[in-house]
Amino acid sequence: MFTGLSAFPLTPMNEHGVDEGTFARLVERLAEAGVNAIGALGSTGSYAYLDRAERARVAQLAVTHAGTVPVMVGIGALRTRQVLELAEDAQRAGASAVLLAPVSYQPLTEDEVFGLYRTVATSLSVPLCVYDNPGTTRFTFSDELHERIAQLPQVKSIKIPAVPADPAAAGARVARLRALLPPEVTIGVSGDALAATGLNAGCSAWYSVLGGLFPRTALAISRAALGGEAEQAQQLSEQLEPLWALFRQHGSLRVIATAAELQGWASSPCLPLPLDTLGAADRQALAAQLDKLALA
Template sequence: MFKGLSAFPLTPMDEHGIDMPAFAQLVQRLVAAGVDSIGALGSTGSYAYLSRAERAQVAALAVEQAQGVPVVVGIGSLRTRDVLALAEDAQKAGASGLLLAPVSYQKLSDDEVYGLYQAVSRAVSVPIVVYDNPGTTRFEFSDALHGRIAQLPHVASIKIPGVPADAAEAQARVRRLRAVVPAHVSIGVSGDALGAKGLVAGCNVWYSVIGGLWPQTTLAITRAALAGHAEQALELSERLAPLWSWFQQKGGSLRSVATAAELMSLARSPCLPLPLQSLQGADREALAALLKTLDLA
């Protein structure tokens, strides 16, 4: 399950609730495209802004609409108690896996993070993806800590935050991590600008934000990389360089992807939880023009 393309859709919403029909449509598009797995309630899915009941509803709908495609459900929360409750809900919904980031208001220690994963691994019966996302959690995993956590029951994949841009350094990064985790634990790359480079460097899976909106585009890159066609994969990714640059300029991909979903009539505006907002004015017009240029509109 933890190989190929794992696509992470938005969870369209406003202050009145979640747009379940829009979310269902996004999942259906991923199924039709043939993605390898679906990541519901990841950071792009705005999991941190939803109640437990809302998250349970989204998880259940994702599994229902996935038509057998494995669904990995995000269970990150501030307290271990709540993480365990969310894990229970996700499993009841039929999730094939659980995505867990060490979310915290106070900075966590290595032992505290290990204790979190240990508690969850003891309580669940489905695979766990370790979500290494320092840009959001402000916690940085060492390879040694990854190695400890990877020994726990049910830990099946590690989602790392990109790889170095240099090809040799990227390969060395993946080799260092691979050396300390069991062979059955896959290594996945996130950070879409580095998705192709991560796969070429030896990652098994691309956990992709843009895969949730443009699955065919990301599948082409993924399939080329995993088939050993490195030059083709990198060339396809390079064609999207203006999009990678746009994300960097705007401080991330969430607002831009949400705006793109609105522009493509895949989500109503607004589709983000306040105080988050999709792009407006000149930025919105510029993104619309960029998507048209890249044939992503």
């Protein structure tokens, strides 16, 4: 499940709670499209804004409605105790894997982060994906720390941030990390605008925001890249540059949530306050791009 397209859906919600029916339909849409895995309660899934009971329920819904598609569930939280509880809930729900970011309020040291992963990894009965997301956590993994963590039991993939835009630099980045990891630990790329570059550079998986709403569009890119059609994958990604520009300007979560509302796949509001979707002018610009790009 740590190769190919891992699609990360929204968790639509308002101040009264999670919109369970809408979430279930989003997950079913991903399963019907044939994604390789579903990543519930990632950053796109707004996991940090939900309490334990809500997260357990979302995990249950994801597994139930994913059919035969494996589900990875985010378990990041401020305290190790909470992470262990969330891991237990995810496993009880039937998750095939868990995703862990080093969430913090006080800045964490490398030893503290290693200690977190060691404690969690040794308690799991399912695989773990390391979530390297400095834009959200404000923690930057060194390659040496990735090497240490990758030796732990159950660690099977690393979700890295966007690779450099230059293909040669991207290839060097992935090769440098690959050389430090056990062969069974895959490298998956995030940062959708550079996902094709990352896959062409040797990443095995794409952990995708876009794929969580428009799975067939994302599958076309990932299948081309992983099938050896590097130029085709790059061309397909470049066609989406207007969308990538909006991601860079507003953040992918706000854009993809607005897109879900515009498509009629989620009611407004679908983000937890104080987060909000795009304002009128930007919403109109996104609607125009959705019509032009014909995402699926």
